[in-house]
Amino acid sequence: MATVGLSESMFERGEICGACFQIKCVDDLRWCIPGTSIIVSVTNFCAPNYGFASDGGGKCNPPNKHFVLPIEAFEKIAIWKATNMPVHYMRIKCRKEGGIRFTISGSAMSQGAGDVTAVKIKGSRTGWLDMGRNWGQNWHVNANLQNQALSFEVTSSDSMTVISYNVAPKDWRFGQTFEGKQFET
Known part of the structure; x- marks a missing residue:
């Protein structure tokens, strides 16, 4: 799966990171590859460049x-010479391998809707604590x-919840990554 x-108008201040889309090239018989589409996962932000007009x-x-x-x-849906093409896109459920990965710094990757809207953490000596989104x-x-x-x-954004108990042992260290359960689709 491509990333x-x-x-900016789609990135939602990073909240959409991890979401998946199906994309196909449309409206250009010269450059589009008919009948093809790709599945992509959002991982990056395309920053505006106000030195140029939106249409130029x-x-x-x-x-x-x-x-x-x-x-x-790009070359799976259009001829590279085109460089910029109109596309039709549709938000889809993600299908990713393995379980959600937790790095002690707080990063999580998921499948299902792909984008995570809430995370809670529980220590072996605490109750559930709401986590705040950094970015x-x-x-x-x-x-x-x-x-x-x-x-x-x-x-996730489709209101599915998964709980992974005791993902990190009590002797975890910062920078380590642990794998928990995955959303069932």
């Missing part, structure tokens, strides 16, 4: 809805949870 950057080089400027695709993904899918909590096994509750 993409989104323009500032493709990521509001109000444009723009996907920045890697060359390999994208980076979450934080203002609590000392060292020397405690950690459990996570993750809720």
Whole structure:
């Protein structure tokens, strides 16, 4: 699955990171590859360039809805010479391998809707604590949870919730990554 950057009008201040879309090239018989589409996952932001008009080089400027695709993904739906093509896109459920990964700094990756809207953490000596979003899918909590096994509750934008108990053992260290359960689709 390819990863993409989104323009400001679609990026939702990073809250859409992890979401998946199906994209196909439309309305150009010369450059589009008919009958093809790709599945992509949002991982990056395409910053506006206000030095250019939205219709003349500032493709990521509001109000444009723009996907920045890697060359390999673009070439599956259009001829590369085209460089910029109208597309039809549709939000879809993600299908990712393995379980959700938790890095002690607070990052989580998921499937299902793909974008996470809420995360809770529970130490072996605490109740469930709401985590706050830093940016994208980076979450934080203002609590000392060292020397405690950690459990996570993750809720996606389609209101599915998955709980991973005791994902990190009590001797976890900052920078380590642990794998929990995955959303069932």
